[in-house]
Amino acid sequence: MDIKLxxxxxxxxxxxxxxxxxKIVRFGADVKLECQECKRxxxxxxxxVKKKVKKVIELEE
Known part of the structure; x- marks a missing residue:
């Protein structure tokens, strides 16, 4: 599964x-994720992260 910033x-x-x-905020050795509801x-x-991702909803270019 290909995940991008x-x-x-x-x-x-x-x-x-x-x-x-x-939302993927930072992508490197560690991935920073932002909750879209509470912004945590x-x-x-x-x-x-690659193991836990079920699907990619939206790809922003």
Whole structure:
């Protein structure tokens, strides 16, 4: 699955606020994700994110 900066992705598990959409804010060895509901920012290793992504909703060029 090809993930790029500013993509909106759906993860397998939802956030505590109830949302399931995340925006890729930073992409490197670690990935910074921003919840689209509450705007909370989290960081995860890239390998873990690739395992947890269910699908890419929106690709912004």
């Amino acid at each position: 500013n993509d909106i992705v759906v993860l397998k598990k939802g956030h505590a606020c109830g949302a399931n959409l995340w 920012i989290i960081m995860m290793p890239r390998v873990e």
